Amino acid sequence: MKVMLARGMTFPYASELLKSLFVEVADRDFRLDGKVPTDSRVSLVSGVHRKEVSRLREVLESGEESVPEVISLGAQVVAQWMGAAPYVDEGGHPRPLARFASEGAELSFEALVARVNRDIRPRVVLDEWLRLGVVEIDEDGRIRLHAGAFVPSKGFDEMSFYFGHNVHDHAAAAAHNLLGGEPPFMERSVHYDGLSADAVAQLARQASTLGMEALVAVNKNALSLTKRGGTTSLPRQRMTFGVYFYAEASDEAAAEAPPAVSKAVAAKPPGRPSRKKA
Structure with missing residues (x-):
């Protein structure tokens, strides 16, 4: 709620969003014999008026999660940087990289990006990551991964994507367990007061x-x-x-x-x- 109000998301907007979620879940998860439910059935399950169901189902046709381009590419690059040889040291930590292949060969940011996507210029990725606070350039001109994982510290759109993704999956795991789903997902915590x-x-x-x-x-x-x-x-x-x-x-x-x-x-x-x- 705090994030919503801070970003100017009013109650009418949140109400419309919640309404669309009720329709989406009723449509996707409460089908009989795997058949696509009618607007009337979705209305019955969700409590949303049938005319609104018809309108919202048209809006939700794709149902695809929209991933900002910088997230899609960045997650792949960081996964390589944090988990693949030769980009990790003996302790499993991401190595600082030279900027250009002419300076560091395979151990360069240029080679790392090319390993994932040769169609995008490493300079574009670097400039964006510097803006987002994902990397920093040290005194020797090497590029260091600033975040332990690709979670941008400045770009609101990028941070919002991970906010929605992580909250959804955490809540989905808890809901699965609460409803007796088998096998249960790992969902534990330790808390003190x-x-x-x-x-x-x-x-x-x-x-x-x-x-x-x-x-x-x-x-x-x-x-x-x-x-x-x-x-x-x-x-x-x-x-x-x-x-x-x-x-x-x-x-x-x-x-x-x-x-x-x-x-x-x-x-x-x-x-x-x-x-x-x-």
């Missing part, structure tokens, strides 16, 4: 380090599996693996409680929502 600011800062650093190690390891394996490829008659699938950390001030009661009263709670196994005692 009544910690000091210093303790939270220490935990944030630990979470960042361990989280990035996990992301880099999964990325490296996924890249290897992608290269292995192979033909299959089964439908293709996509996946998302993510980590997050959040902290805020406790309420007054929790803040006044002694540290010994603070509690740590690990989430219940996937698919089993926690229950609070009355």
